[in-house]
Amino acid sequence: MKARVFVTLKNGVLDPQGKAIGHALGNLGFEGVGSVRQGKLIEIELSETDEAKAKAALKEMCEKLLANTVIEKYDIELKA
Numbered sequence: 696m697k698a699r700v701f702v703t704l705k706n707g708v709l710d711p712q713g714k715a716i717g718h719a720l721g722n723l724g725f726e727g728v729g730s731v732r733q734g735k736l737i738e739i740e741l742s743e744t745d746e747a748k749a750k751a752a753l754k755e756m757c758e759k760l761l762a763n764t765v766i767e768k769y770d771i772e773l774k775a
Contacts, residue, residue, distance in 0.1 A: 701770045750773065
């Protein structure tokens with residue numbers, strides 16, 4: 696089973712990298728770009744075949760290591 700974990704900053708947390716990306720896009724001539732938020736994508740391959748167990752394990756991974764849950768949120772996407 697393959698999983699994708701998307702980790703982004705929570706709303707209200709300042710995102711200086713996103714702001715820099717947005718500014719650079721404007722300087723490159725891309726008009727109409729509003730606010731930009733950046734994050735990270737983590738791809739994980741699991742040997743688990745039970746979707747519920749896989750989601751539980753991924754949630755634990757996020758809570759313990761992959762995301763700083765004080766300032767970041769995460770979304771999990773599973774593919775069988």
